[in-house]
Amino acid sequence: DQQVKQNSPSLSVQEGRISILNCDYTNSMFDYFLWYKKYPAEGPTFLISISSIKDKNEDGRFTVFLNKSAKHLSLHIVPSQPGDSAVYFCAAINNAGNMLTFGGGTRLMVKP
Amino acid sequence: EPEVTQTPSHQVTQMGQEVILRCVPISNHLYFYWYRQILGQKVEFLVSFYNNEISEKSEIFDDQFSVERPDGSNFTLKIRSTKLEDSAMYFCASSRDSGGIGNQPQHFGDGTRLSIL
Numbered sequence: 001d002q003q004v005k006q007n008s009p010s011l012s013v014q015e016g017r018i019s020i021l022n023c024d025y026t027n028s029m030f031d032y033f034l035w036y037k038k039y040p041a042e043g044p045t046f047l048i049s050i051s052s053i054k055d056k057n058e059d060g061r062f063t064v065f066l067n068k069s070a071k072h073l074s075l076h077i078v079p080s081q082p083g084d085s086a087v088y089f090c091a092a093i094n095n096a097g098n099m100l101t102f103g104g105g106t107r108l109m110v111k112p
Numbered sequence: 113e114p115e116v117t118q119t120p121s122h123q124v125t126q127m128g129q130e131v132i133l134r135c136v137p138i139s140n141h142l143y144f145y146w147y148r149q150i151l152g153q154k155v156e157f158l159v160s161f162y163n164n165e166i167s168e169k170s171e172i173f174d175d176q177f178s179v180e181r182p183d184g185s186n187f188t189l190k191i192r193s194t195k196l197e198d199s200a201m202y203f204c205a206s207s208r209d210s211g212g213i214g215n216q217p218q219h220f221g222d223g224t225r226l227s228i229l
Contacts, residue, residue, distance in 0.1 A: 034217055043116070043203050043220035044155070089155065097168050098143060098207075099157040100218060 003027045004092050006103035013110050019077040021106050023090030026071065030092035034100070035064060035075045038087045047088075048075070080110045114138045116221035118204050124227045125194050133189045133224045135204030144187045145205040145218060146179065148172070155203065161187065191226075199228045 005024045013019045023033075031052040036044035050057040050064045050073065057064050063076045077084055090103040117136045125131045137144050146158040159169045161179050176192045187206075191198055201223045208216040 036220075041222070043118075043205075043222045046217040046219060049217055091155075098145075098160050098162075099168055099170065100145075100147070100155075101157070102155040104154050 003030075004090055004101050004103040006088075006090055006106050008106050009104070010107040010109070013080045013108065015082055015110055015112050016079045019075075019080045019084065019108055019110065021075040021077075021088050021090075021108065023073045023075075023103050024071060025073075025092050027092070027094070027101070028071070029094040029096065030101075031095050032093045033064070033066060033073050034091045034093070035062075036089045036091060037084075038089060038105070044089055077108075080108075082110050082112050084108060085110050116204055116206055116219055118202075118221035118224050120224060121222070122225045122227070124229060127196055127228050128193050131191050131194055131226065133191075133202050133204075133226070135187045135189075135221060136185050137187055137204065137206030138219060139185070141206035141208050141219075143167075143207045143209065143218075144179075144181070145207075146189045147203045147205065147220075148200040149203065149223075150197075150200045158189070194226075194228045196228050199226060201225050 034049040035047040037047050038044045048059050048062045048064050050066050055066050066073045087105045087107050089105045091100040119134045144161040149155045157170050159173045160167045178190045180188050203220050203223045205218040205220045207218045
């Protein structure tokens with residue numbers, strides 16, 4: 001099941017620079033997208049979301065962009081900080097239900 | 113900030129035994145969920161629960177699984193006869209409302225690591 005895919009298993013970025021995490025989806029019924037951050041031995045923590053009626057949502061250092069025609073979304077973190085080092089999961093949900101479909105995650109390492 | 117709490121953090125059980133995983137969702141939330149993550153794999157949806165009944169379940173959630181809200185605060189996942197392949201991290205989540213545009217996100221607990229021997 002590859003309805004939500006994160007093609008980069010890992011990403012390394014220098015502190016202060018921009019981190020860009022990408023996510024692709026195949027199911028056109030998805031209409032709400034979320035990013036979660038996960039530290040080891042903890043559960044996923046909600047970060048930011050976007051509905052399909054928007055193409056951008058911003059919250060402090062975090063911005064999510066949605067390109068519906070390409071079925072692609074991305075999370076931008078700027079400036080990146082060492083505390084941002086974690087696994088980031090993209091997830092999607094459709095209006096007909098309430099189950100989250102997760103991508104495989106991208107491990108972000110922010111180097112001081 | 114209110115959070116979802118799960119107990120135990122780690123459960124070791126013999127194959128064939130029953131196991132109950134416990135969760136206390138955020139108090140004003142109405143929707144409750146169980147997900148699991150097998151080591152090295154994606155987080156997978158198991159079941160959602162609203163108004164004292166299952167609202168959605170995946171193919172994984174077969175007859176050996178059941179969920180219950182025995183009182184006003186706890187939400188449990190029972191696995192009747194555990195198998196080796198049930199070994200995974202099990203996450204409970206809750207949300208104020210259901211999916212859809214403008215909905216409230218699901219908030220996750222820290223999980224229970226289930227090890228089947």
